[in-house]
Structure formats: C-alpha cells, structure tokens
Amino acid sequence: MNDYLHRTIPNLKPFSYEHHHDSHFINQRWVLVNGISKKKSIYIFKEDNILEISRKDNVIETSWNIDIQNNFSIETEDGLITVEAYFKDDDILVLNNKDKEEFALYINTTDYEDELNSIEDINAFLKEKYRKKVSTIIYDHEFYYIEQSKEYGPFKVEELAEKVKSGEISAYCFVKDVNEYDYSKRMRIEDLIKEL
Known part of the structure; x- marks a missing residue:
C-alpha cells in the first residue's frame, strides 16, 4: 500500500510524535482536499483524542488515537479506520489508509487568511506557499x-x-x-x- 502512496506523492516525511504532534498537528484547522468541490470538511485533532469534523453548519465529534508506531485509528462515519500519517510539508498532511490504496490529503489553514473552498483556492494556496518558500531559499x-x-x-x-x-x-x-x-x-x- 505504501508504494502506491509514495509513487503518487513523493518525498513524504513520516509523522514524528516529537516533531509534529504538538506544533504541527494538534488544534490545527486541516481542510480535507479530497472531494472539496462537493463538500468542504475541516478536521481538528484535539487533545484527549477528540476529532472535530465540520461541514457547513454541521459539526461532528468523534475520536482518534495513536499507537507507539505512529499508526492512527480514526472513528469515522464509515467505521474505524487505521491510517499512517505523513507530512509533505509542515502544513500538508497525508493520512494513508492501511487497508486500501487510498489516502486523504489535508492542508493546514490555521494561519491562512483566505478560505479554501475549491480546487482553484487550493491551487492559489499552493502557488503562494511555494513561491514564498522558493524566495526564502533563494535569499538564504x-x-x-x-x-x-x-x-x-x-x-x-x-x-x-x-x-x-x-x-x-x-x-x-x-x-x-x-x-x-x-x-x-x-x-x-x-x-x-x-x-x-
């Protein structure tokens, strides 16, 4: 299953509890990219293993858990799923389903002022993000x-x-x-x- 993910999205960094959990993961607004043109979903992984999923005016609270090997168990409307977490960048999260060849891609919009509501918004976000990154790298x-x-x-x-x-x-x-x-x-x- 991992081959499929790494062929689709190369250069992923595995989730590291020490590096990612507190600073990049908990209480961040993660917009689900998959299916955003049909319905926007925002995921917030909170302390005490609470997962808040917001869609329009509807907020669902469910649960998530992490084991010692950094495998996540997430309770969804489809039941309990087990995923591996990766970061493409500090604000791009990928949750890879361990049982199927599918993954969910999220963008952290906690510090982003504009709303992400469409593929066009995502493209604008990524273009601006990497333009800033390239400029910083070039100057440094x-x-x-x-x-x-x-x-x-x-x-x-x-x-x-x-x-x-x-x-x-x-x-x-x-x-x-x-x-x-x-x-x-x-x-x-x-x-x-x-x-x-």
Whole structure:
C-alpha cells in the first residue's frame, strides 16, 4: 500500500510524535482536499483524542488515537479506520489508509487568511506557499556559477543579479546551490533572478 502512496506523492516525511504532534498537528484547522468541490470538511485533532469534523453548519465529534508506531485509528462515519500519517510539508498532511490504496490529503489553514473552498483556492494556496518558500531559499542560499568551463562562487542571488546587470556575466550561465555536486539541474542565473 505504501508504494502506491509514495509513487503518487513523493518525498513524504513520516509523522514524528516529537516533531509534529504538538506544533504541527494538534488544534490545527486541516481542510480535507479530497472531494472539496462537493463538500468542504475541516478536521481538528484535539487533545484527549477528540476529532472535530465540520461541514457547513454541521459539526461532528468523534475520536482518534495513536499507537507507539505512529499508526492512527480514526472513528469515522464509515467505521474505524487505521491510517499512517505523513507530512509533505509542515502544513500538508497525508493520512494513508492501511487497508486500501487510498489516502486523504489535508492542508493546514490555521494561519491562512483566505478560505479554501475549491480546487482553484487550493491551487492559489499552493502557488503562494511555494513561491514564498522558493524566495526564502533563494535569499538564504549561495550559488556557484560556471562560465567558459570555469566555476566561480559562491555568491548570493543579489550578487549574481548585480554581475548580470553590470554585464560582467551572462544571465544564461548555469548555477548550482552550494549543497549540490553538479549542474545537472540545468538552472541558469536568469531562473534565480525571476524568483526575486
């Protein structure tokens, strides 16, 4: 069952009680992405193993539990299900059904001001989230660039942008992050500058 999940959503991090439970999981507003265009559901996993599910004007209280191997048991209208929890990111939760090839995807909207009511809203949320993440990564990292088979750097993106602006280097030079071994991602200075 896990192969199906990891093929569909790569690079998932397993739920870690120490890292995720208090800061990323409990008392957060999790909007269920599956079926959002038909009906919006908000899940709040509360202390004392209470699960609150809100749909329009209807609020259901049920229960959830976690065992020592981080397997969750959740009481739903369909009965008791056992799931494994993963995080794609700190605010994207995936609950993988252990008995079927299906999973539920949730987005944490606790700190998000706009409502998520449709696939379009989700796309806007993800686009904004990853745009901010990319900008932060770009500002915080340094990059090497290669020109005429010679490597230079590392430089911050602002420094590379200045070099391009002054005509010192071409915007089409390949760059790599300081943590990468080669230029196989084929990213150019102009790609970094676009994200500034």
